[in-house]
Amino acid sequence: MTPSELDLVTAESEPAASAPEREPILELRAVRAAYGRIEVLRGVDLAVPEGSVVALLGRNGAGKTTTLNVISGQLPASHGSVMLAGRRVNGASADQLARLGVCTVPEGRGVFPNLTVHENLRLFTYCGITVDEVEAATFARFPKLEPRRRQLAGTLSGGEQQMLALARALATRPAVLLLDELSMGLAPIVVEELYAQVAKIATEGISVLVVEQFARTVLAVADLAAVMHHGTIHHVGTPGAVMDQLSDAYLGGGLS
Amino acid sequence: MDWNKLLELTIYGVALASIYAIAASGLVVTYTTSGIFNFAHGAIGMLMAFAYWQVRVEWGWPTWLSLLVILGFVAPLTGAAIERVLIRNLRAAPLAVTLVVTAALMVGLMGLATVLWAPNRSRLLPGFYTGKTVTIANTIVTYQQLITIGLAVLLAIGLRSLFLWTRTGIAMRAVVDSRDLVALNGGRPVMLSTLSWALGAMLAGLAGILLASGPTGIGLAIEALTLVVINAYAAALFGRLRSIAFTFVGALVIGLVQQYSVGYNLTDNAFFNTQVVPVVPYLMLFVALLLLPEGRLRGAQLVHAIKIRVPSLRTSIFWGGVLVLAGWVISELVTGTNLTAVSKGVAIGIIMLSLVPLTGYAGQISLCQMTFAGVGAFAMSRIASSGTTVGFGSLGIGNGNPLGLLAAFVLAAAVGALIALPAIRLQGLYLALATMAFAVIMSSAFFEGGAIFGAGSTDAGAVQRPHFGFVSLNSNAAYLVFLTFVFGLVAVGVLALRRGPFGRRLLALRDSPAAVATLGGSPTRTKLLVFSLSAGLAGLGGALYGGVDRNVTAGQFSLFGPPGSLSVFVLAVVGGVATVSGPLLGGQLLMMTPVFFTWLGTKLKTDLTPYAQVLFGLAGIGLGRNPGGAVAEISTRFRALVMDRTVHESESETHDPPIEGLLRRDVPLGAPITPSQLQELDALLDLEEVSGIGRAGSR
Ligand SMILES: Nc1ncnc2c1ncn2[C@@H]1O[C@H](COP(=O)(O)OP(=O)(O)OP(=O)(O)O)[C@@H](O)[C@H]1O
Ligand SMILES: [Mg+2]
Numbered sequence: 001m002t003p004s005e006l007d008l009v010t011a012e013s014e015p016a017a018s019a020p021e022r023e024p025i026l027e028l029r030a031v032r033a034a035y036g037r038i039e040v041l042r043g044v045d046l047a048v049p050e051g052s053v054v055a056l057l058g059r060n061g062a063g064k065t066t067t068l069n070v071i072s073g074q075l076p077a078s079h080g081s082v083m084l085a086g087r088r089v090n091g092a093s094a095d096q097l098a099r100l101g102v103c104t105v106p107e108g109r110g111v112f113p114n115l116t117v118h119e120n121l122r123l124f125t126y127c128g129i130t131v132d133e134v135e136a137a138t139f140a141r142f143p144k145l146e147p148r149r150r151q152l153a154g155t156l157s158g159g160e161q162q163m164l165a166l167a168r169a170l171a172t173r174p175a176v177l178l179l180d181e182l183s184m185g186l187a188p189i190v191v192e193e194l195y196a197q198v199a200k201i202a203t204e205g206i207s208v209l210v211v212e213q214f215a216r217t218v219l220a221v222a223d224l225a226a227v228m229h230h231g232t233i234h235h236v237g238t239p240g241a242v243m244d245q246l247s248d249a250y251l252g253g254g255l256s
Numbered sequence: 257m258d259w260n261k262l263l264e265l266t267i268y269g270v271a272l273a274s275i276y277a278i279a280a281s282g283l284v285v286t287y288t289t290s291g292i293f294n295f296a297h298g299a300i301g302m303l304m305a306f307a308y309w310q311v312r313v314e315w316g317w318p319t320w321l322s323l324l325v326i327l328g329f330v331a332p333l334t335g336a337a338i339e340r341v342l343i344r345n346l347r348a349a350p351l352a353v354t355l356v357v358t359a360a361l362m363v364g365l366m367g368l369a370t371v372l373w374a375p376n377r378s379r380l381l382p383g384f385y386t387g388k389t390v391t392i393a394n395t396i397v398t399y400q401q402l403i404t405i406g407l408a409v410l411l412a413i414g415l416r417s418l419f420l421w422t423r424t425g426i427a428m429r430a431v432v433d434s435r436d437l438v439a440l441n442g443g444r445p446v447m448l449s450t451l452s453w454a455l456g457a458m459l460a461g462l463a464g465i466l467l468a469s470g471p472t473g474i475g476l477a478i479e480a481l482t483l484v485v486i487n488a489y490a491a492a493l494f495g496r497l498r499s500i501a502f503t504f505v506g507a508l509v510i511g512l513v514q515q516y517s518v519g520y521n522l523t524d525n526a527f528f529n530t531q532v533v534p535v536v537p538y539l540m541l542f543v544a545l546l547l548l549p550e551g552r553l554r555g556a557q558l559v560h561a562i563k564i565r566v567p568s569l570r571t572s573i574f575w576g577g578v579l580v581l582a583g584w585v586i587s588e589l590v591t592g593t594n595l596t597a598v599s600k601g602v603a604i605g606i607i608m609l610s611l612v613p614l615t616g617y618a619g620q621i622s623l624c625q626m627t628f629a630g631v632g633a634f635a636m637s638r639i640a641s642s643g644t645t646v647g648f649g650s651l652g653i654g655n656g657n658p659l660g661l662l663a664a665f666v667l668a669a670a671v672g673a674l675i676a677l678p679a680i681r682l683q684g685l686y687l688a689l690a691t692m693a694f695a696v697i698m699s700s701a702f703f704e705g706g707a708i709f710g711a712g713s714t715d716a717g718a719v720q721r722p723h724f725g726f727v728s729l730n731s732n733a734a735y736l737v738f739l740t741f742v743f744g745l746v747a748v749g750v751l752a753l754r755r756g757p758f759g760r761r762l763l764a765l766r767d768s769p770a771a772v773a774t775l776g777g778s779p780t781r782t783k784l785l786v787f788s789l790s791a792g793l794a795g796l797g798g799a800l801y802g803g804v805d806r807n808v809t810a811g812q813f814s815l816f817g818p819p820g821s822l823s824v825f826v827l828a829v830v831g832g833v834a835t836v837s838g839p840l841l842g843g844q845l846l847m848m849t850p851v852f853f854t855w856l857g858t859k860l861k862t863d864l865t866p867y868a869q870v871l872f873g874l875a876g877i878g879l880g881r882n883p884g885g886a887v888a889e890i891s892t893r894f895r896a897l898v899m900d901r902t903v904h905e906s907e908s909e910t911h912d913p914p915i916e917g918l919l920r921r922d923v924p925l926g927a928p929i930t931p932s933q934l935q936e937l938d939a940l941l942d943l944e945e946v947s948g949i950g951r952a953g954s955r
Binding site: 093 | 441
């Protein structure tokens with residue numbers, strides 16, 4: 001994809017209209033990355049305009065998780081640039097990026113199973129917020145967690161664990177939120193509930209890049225959608241446009 | 257019932273337990289946050305005790321200042337430096353490599369202590385408040401004991417608060433769950449690891465000082481002090497290397513059992529009192545490992561896959577022939593002690609070969625190969641003799657009867673099976689610790705004391721060379737040729753084994769025990785077999801090793817040696833334990849390095865032996881950077897030089913990597929950051945507040 005196409009995409013999306021000439025908060029330019037000698041990302045171009053929700057779709061093994069790993073600093077890009085607010089951040093470590101406001105909820109459960117809920121929340125205080133503030137923000141959003149403060153996170157239900165993981169995004173007020181398959185192994189109703197919170201987070205000005213198999217749920221809250229195939233981005237557009245363009249086979253039936 | 261004696265022994269036991277607890281909790285702290293078991297923990301404690309002596313006694317500083325300087329600065333800085341230089345590179349390394357690096361560090365530190373504080377004079381560390389006592393229920397308790405117990409209690413509370421109430425402490429526990437997630441949470445796993453090593457070294461130092469200054473009778477002795485801190489490993493295992501609380505309980509059990517068994521002469525049996533009682537902590541370490549429920553032992557990683565190319569039968573026979581030829585040439589050129597050293601190196605090489613199927617192929621770690629070697633030497637000394645040896649009787653069937661070698665193999669293999677049976681479900685680190693405990697127990701309870709290798713305090717015994725009819729091995733030159741021949745034979749056999757179905761099962765055992773079943777074998781039986789085979793080979797090597805001098809001593813088959821099980825393991829891995837050429841190099845390194853240093857020492861008219869130990873440490877440390885072993889490293893370089901410098905391209909053929917023993921990491925450990933990128937990042941970090949990319953809320 002060329003930069004001009006990117007601009008085009010940005011221009012037609014709604015939230016970008018508020019700041020059409022502003023740089024995207026997060027941008028990947030021709031990013032390549034490999035595990036050992038196996039190249040997984042083969043030139044990824046992707047932009048997340050400030051304050052928008054971008055959905056990243058694609059089949060199993062397309063490289064979605066890998067893309068998030070590169071952005072979050074867990075896997076170095078071998079080529080290309082990762083731009084955060086217009087600055088190249090290749091080579092920054094995961095913890096530096098986290099402190100810079102890139103909040104990642106990784107695939108699987110993004111919580112520490114052998115720590116209590118309270119201790120998990122305690123770890124979210126790295127950006128100068130007190131644990132009381134974190135707890136207040138979390139329990140306001142997810143009242144279910146409050147009675148479970150002293151419970152080990154590993155013994156929470158899957159949905160509660162994801163709520164706890166999302167709590168970090170609520171409490172630390174990051175610039176960019178990266179979500180990887182929040183829905184994994186959860187009942188549809190719980191997934192709806194989680195994405196309702198994601199939509200709410202987005203209205204507060206946090207930019208979200210979300211990877212998801214449940215295409216329908218996520219497209220309902222997304223401003224933009226990108227489709228990944230074999231380590232490159234094939235389509236970018238509004239959720240409606242992407243839905244129309246894509247055959248079911250492409251998303252592995254996820255649209256139905 | 258003598259209540260006073262019980263109380264007295266209990267107080268002694270609790271005080272000793274407090275020291276174990278302090279040392280063990282340091283071990284737990286480092287293990288949980290870095291995932292690397294620090295074999296050098298005891299040596300760090302020992303070194304700090306000496307450093308404390310230096311400032312407190314030699315320079316006469318006041319006690320409080322000495323303690324502050326050593327425990328507040330020197331120890332934490334040492335720990336942090338070790339983490340920075342060594343441990344950080346080991347995160348993705350196989351377990352065998354991490355063990356070797358920290359074990360080599362231990363030997364290196366012991367060498368360093370010998371260099372700095374040559375054991376040519378006696379050093380005494382004054383106790384704290386010597387002579388001051390209180391009397392509790394008619395029993396005299398020294399201030400030192402009270403202080404020791406008090407410190408342990410304070411420490412228990414302090415560590416508990418750290419781990420429960422501070423963000424750093426919680427993050428240290430979180431690292432155990434997921435290192436990556438901690439980083440994603442803005443934590444710095446690397447810094448946490450440095451911090452934990454600083455703390456661990458401080459605790460080791462405190463334990464070392466308390467031990468050396470206390471009434472334990474150890475004082476400032478390099479080896480004894482190091483070993484006693486290792487006693488604490490058993491305590492740490494009670495807490496399965498994670499729980500500080502259980503570690504304290506374990507320490508208490510060990511301290512009390514040890515004191516009671518010393519205090520109540522349970523039997524009048526001199527053997528029991530002098531040879532079993534000292535190794536009670538190791539017996540408990542062994543028992544703790546065997547009794548821990550299976551679930552508790554999970555998380556111990558296996559040795560990672562090491563890709564090697566296996567030469568064909570013809571190639572290996574060819575190189576075996578070349579080796580014998582080389583042995584013959586050397587036997588013609590070299591004489592005297594050098595010839596003996598080369599021969600011993602080849603014999604040790606055979607013992608190291610026994611680690612190739614076990615560690616190199618099957619990924620199982622054994623720190624007691626010299627124990628098996630000793631058993632082999634013992635069998636040889638009894639069977640292949642004329643029947644005049646002392647103790648344990650003799651089945652002498654004539655001097656040098658080659659059947660003695662068979663007996664050495666069989667007896668050692670039987671002992672190997674005996675230890676493998678209970679230890680069969682242990683893996684990785686736990687197996688390593690169990691075999692280490694076994695080595696210490698065997699060396700104290702079996703080899704020492706004169707019953708095995710001759711009478712009296714010499715612990716030495718005659719071991720015959722085998723002789724085959726008309727071929728005489730009486731000359732040292734002929735014996736060297738014979739040794740290289742046996743080495744070649746064993747090497748060819750080991751490689752043949754690797755190519756066959758059993759070899760495939762061994763590799764499967766390393767990768768996943770479940771995979772063994774898919775190849776039509778039982779993991780348990782495979783493990784038992786490879787352990788016996790390896791022990792048998794080590795026994796054979798031990799019998800031949802004994803033949804070099806026609807004499808052995810108990811010390812040679814101990815953990816520390818020389819040569820000792822630990823060095824054998826370390827140098828086998830340094831040479832490259834997945835190849836058969838690695839042991840050849842490892843054996844020569846082990847035997848020739850001291851020879852070289854002695855030679856250099858006489859030239860320079862100083863004793864350089866301790867420096868050899870330091871060098872040994874450095875060799876192991878160097879391994880941390882080339883985990884495939886020296887031979888693999890050299891051959892890679894050589895290939896790169898000879899073959900039109902296209903190693904990188906040939907490497908990418910995934911089906912048959914031509915790089916022997918080279919460890920393939922799945923994940924690259926961070927791409928190099930260019931200076932310009934760093935600048936940008938710095939700028940970015942500075943701009944955080946201004947530009948508003950930091951927090952959405954601040955916009
Ligand atoms: N640590 C790793 N080492 C080697 N290869 C890996 C590693 N992680 C992922 N891969 C490979 O990279 C490719 C892309 O993986 P990735 O996890 O990015 O896919 P994904 O799009 O997230 O798939 P899914 O929808 O199943 O989560 C896959 O072929 C996978 O096998
Ligand atoms: Mg994925």
